[in-house]
Amino acid sequence: MKYYALPPYKNKAVEFISLISREDRERAIKDAGYNTFLLKSKDVFIDFLTDSGTSAMSDRQWAGIMLGDEAYAGSENFYHLEDAVKDVFGYPYLVPTHQGRGAEHIMAQVLIGGRGGFIPNNLYFTTSRLHQEIAGGTWLDVSIPEASDPKSTCPFKGNIDVAKLETYIKEKGPESIPFVRMEASVNMAGGQPFSMENERAVSALCKKHGIFLLLDATRIVENAHFIREREEKYKSWSLKKIVRMMCAFSDGCTMSSKKDHYVNIGGFLATVRKDVFERARALVVVYEGLHTYGGMAGRDMEALSIGIKESVENEELVAHYVGQVSVLAKMLRDRGIPLCEPPGAHAVFLDAKQFLPHLSQSEFPAQTLASELYIEGGVRTMERGIVSGQHGSEPYDGLEFVRLAIPRRVYELAHLMYVADVVETAWRRRSHIRGLAMVYEPKDLRFFQARFEKK
Numbered sequence: 113m114k115y116y117a118l119p120p121y122k123n124k125a126v127e128f129i130s131l132i133s134r135e136d137r138e139r140a141i142k143d144a145g146y147n148t149f150l151l152k153s154k155d156v157f158i159d160f161l162t163d164s165g166t167s168a169m170s171d172r173q174w175a176g177i178m179l180g181d182e183a184y185a186g187s188e189n190f191y192h193l194e195d196a197v198k199d200v201f202g203y204p205y206l207v208p209t210h211q212g213r214g215a216e217h218i219m220a221q222v223l224i225g226g227r228g229g230f231i232p233n234n235l236y237f238t239t240s241r242l243h244q245e246i247a248g249g250t251w252l253d254v255s256i257p258e259a260s261d262p263k264s265t266c267p268f269k270g271n272i273d274v275a276k277l278e279t280y281i282k283e284k285g286p287e288s289i290p291f292v293r294m295e296a297s298v299n300m301a302g303g304q305p306f307s308m309e310n311e312r313a314v315s316a317l318c319k320k321h322g323i324f325l326l327l328d329a330t331r332i333v334e335n336a337h338f339i340r341e342r343e344e345k346y347k348s349w350s351l352k353k354i355v356r357m358m359c360a361f362s363d364g365c366t367m368s369s370k371k372d373h374y375v376n377i378g379g380f381l382a383t384v385r386k387d388v389f390e391r392a393r394a395l396v397v398v399y400e401g402l403h404t405y406g407g408m409a410g411r412d413m414e415a416l417s418i419g420i421k422e423s424v425e426n427e428e429l430v431a432h433y434v435g436q437v438s439v440l441a442k443m444l445r446d447r448g449i450p451l452c453e454p455p456g457a458h459a460v461f462l463d464a465k466q467f468l469p470h471l472s473q474s475e476f477p478a479q480t481l482a483s484e485l486y487i488e489g490g491v492r493t494m495e496r497g498i499v500s501g502q503h504g505s506e507p508y509d510g511l512e513f514v515r516l517a518i519p520r521r522v523y524e525l526a527h528l529m530y531v532a533d534v535v536e537t538a539w540r541r542r543s544h545i546r547g548l549a550m551v552y553e554p555k556d557l558r559f560f561q562a563r564f565e566k567k
């Protein structure tokens with residue numbers, strides 16, 4: 113494989129970045145309680161915290177910003193968005209929201225709504241799980257065991273364990289399962305796709321028992337790209353056709369458009385079920401905004417509808433983006449650094465348990481490594497280990513990843529090479545790295561605000 117992924121674009125505007133001194137970085141991370149979420153962006157050189165809302169919009173999207181129709185009701189841009197969602201995803205009913213979690217909140221309220229029940233998921237996403245729980249549901253894991261094994265090279269780690277799902281349906285009864293949530297390019301497993309074959313089987317099982325299949329379609333385009341590469345049958349299909357089929361197997365989706373659609377804010381829910389749509393449309397007014405803007409400005413909806421089309425129609429964009437992820441993974445792998453394999457959709461995940469084997473899980477290896485990468489080179493990453501994965505007093509013996517998420521259309525090959533060098537420098541001094549102690553722990557989603565001190 114080549115060490116580059118050629119971008120199908122060139123720069124028209126640039127944003128300046130600079131690296132502050134090591135001494136200043138050490139002070140900044142200490143002040144941030146060794147939590148990369150609490151760093152100021154001006155102190156960060158390369159920002160791989162997340163691919164969410166951090167993409168560069170295209171000139172066409174910027175042109176769309178000027179076409180904002182900021183009417184309170186019936187904005188022209190809403191109808192463009194509706195057309196784009198119908199055309200690309202095929203769902204007839206759309207409710208816009210300010211971002212993905214707005215859609216998750218409303219879907220959880222509509223489908224669970226305090227009635228309780230169990231929601232099988234392929235692993236979890238932080239906000240998705242919490243919205244299920246706040247609505248009175250209980251999260252269940254139906255991911256395949258390979259999803260939690262960073263060494264497994266299974267091509268579809270995002271698959272649902274169909275036998276396990278079937279057992280749960282039998283055990284709990286279909287009436288106590290408000291919906292099944294199936295996430296595309298599963299974030300917590302390293303951005304790993306499910307296969308069409310698997311989704312087809314899950315869909316058939318849900319249909320048989322009358323259970324709503326909810327797609328978390330946030331990274332559906334990358335998942336479609338992997339399906340085309342790894343499932344013989346879809347080799348000659350267009351991405352758009354694959355995406356349409358993935359949606360057709362589901363009853364509806366929630367979407368954070370801050371990823372695949374290159375916008376800084378936006379999201380929606382969409383469905384084929386008129387009754388679900390009508391209840392969602394009633395709730396969106398309470399929590400987000402009128403049903404023709406859902407928390408977005410008209411201009412945001414215009415940029416979003418253009419981004420939706422770009423995401424599937426310019427196929428080179430996806431190949432380049434996934435290519436950047438695999439190039440960074442290759443540079444790190446070639447230096448002997450332990451990774452989650454195979455690299456997924458949007459990020460490279462370092463295996464912090466193997467990187468810092470002398471630290472126990474109670475010393476927060478992934479949190480520690482994330483703070484060290486910042487100190488080493490001003491590179492901001494995110495902990496995906498015990499701090500974000502442990503819920504309440506549940507025991508946690510899961511993965512310890514540091515996620516290097518690549519914003520779309522923002523960084524160049526030289527930035528990736530620099531990041532690989534920074535990781536390697538930390539790797540060389542790994543045995544001297546000390547762990548952390550948590551000194552402040554908020555109740556929910558603690559990883560956003562938790563504070564640590566060096567041991």
Ligand SMILES: *Cc1c(COP(=O)(O)O)cnc(C)c1O
Pocket residue numbers: 164211212213214237239240295299328330331367368369370371378379
């Ligand atoms: C980002 C994300 C969400 C939540 O969306 P926001 O736009 O951040 O509110 C939900 N699911 C997945 C898989 C995500 O990556």
